[in-house]
Amino acid sequence: MAKLLRANAHHGAIPKFKRNLLLREFIASAGCTAQTMSRAALDYNVFGESYFYKHCNAFGQVLELEHLMAINMRVKVDGGFMMLLPDNKELEFDQDEIVHIMDYDVEQNIYGIPDYLGGVQSALLNEAATLFRRRYYSNGAHAGYIFYTNDPDLSEADEQELQAQISGSKGVGNFRSMFVNIPGGNENAIKIIPIGDFQAKDELEKVKNITRNDIIAAWRMNPALAGIIPENSGGFGDIEKIDRVYTSNEIRPICQLFDQANEVLREDRRFSWREPPTTDQSTANTSN
Known part of the structure; x- marks a missing residue:
């Protein structure tokens, strides 16, 4: 789950944005x-x-309250918690030493489960589409055509020069134009036969848009805020x-879950x- 945050721009940015909205509501202590x-x-x-x-x-x-990294925490079978440390070491905690805030999962009541799991495949497909486009250009494979000539006026030296120019179109500087002049040649002397039309067959934009919509839907994020x-x-x-409604429906319920941690603090130390x-107030802000 941690590595998946780097797979896609929206999937990586939304959790931090939701964190920022929660911090906006938070008053520290x-x-x-x-x-x-x-x-x-x-x-x-x-x-x-x-x-x-x-x-x-x-x-x-x-x-x-001290934050403990969730990625390293484990729930012990016999009760309590354990933190995984470097060098295969472990640090154990009693049940009453830890406050565990979790989003309930209907299949088990041990660990929390995030809401976006249904959009994981879309995030990975979005990443794969981007990587495909990068590798396509990096490989210089987008020449994607057959250069066909059938003209007796084209000398062997000119053919070799054309071959060298086409071969050199891969890699850095591969978007160079090429000028060909065949004196006395007819209109069909040179033909370009495409064999790999990237724009028509890849449909990158469609894939990116569909998977993006899946990702923000999995996060229940309003497009205007995404x-x-x-x-x-x-x-x-x-x-x-939009911000007020989203904060009311999505962020404040999470704040209520974190009140579980607030209740264990001594009253004068609570946030x-x-x-x-x-x-x-909302009407006045809108009018202003």
């Missing part, structure tokens, strides 16, 4: 800093779960209203969330 919540929120978006270690005082009161250029002149509508704007 001595018990949980903005950096701690930032890391935990990104883990939640990518892995469907995040982990906090409780730092307690002598009275057992939790004074601070950095997509609208194809119609009207655009996506009021971006502020809080920004109050959602009222209808009057």
Whole structure:
């Protein structure tokens, strides 16, 4: 899942954007800093779960939460948790030392599962289409034609020169033009027979657009917030209203899940969330 973030531009950017929206709602405290919540929120978006270690005082009161990297955390069969360390070492935690925030999965109740799993194949196809285009040009294979000539006025030296020019069209500088002049030649003296029309057969744009739409649907991300250029002149509508609705429907429910970690903190060390704007405030902002 971590490596998949580098497969596609949208799939890599959306979890961080959702993390940023959550941080906008977050009000830090001595018990949980903005950096701690930032890391935990990104883990939640990518892995469907995040982990906090409780730092307690002598009275057992939790004074601070420390983020633990979800990629290294494991749930033990006999209870508790374990963190994988370098050099095949392990660090064990008791059940009551860790706060485990997870997105419930209907098939098991051990680890969290992210929502975007249904779009993984689209992300990989999007990556494959991009890599194909890169390798196609890097290989210089896009000459893709047969250069046919049938003219008695073309000398053997000219044929060899044409052959050298065509062979040199691969690699760096492969978009050079070539001028051919055959004195006395007819209109069919030279024919270009395409055998690999890249634009017609690859359909890169169609593949990229379809897979992109699958990815943002898997993330439940509004296109206006996903950095997509609208194809119609009207655009996506009021971006502020879209932002408010998306934050209300998608981000604040995640904030409620993180309140599970807030409840273990001593009351004076708890963090809080920004109050959602009222209808009057939203209307005033839109008018301004």
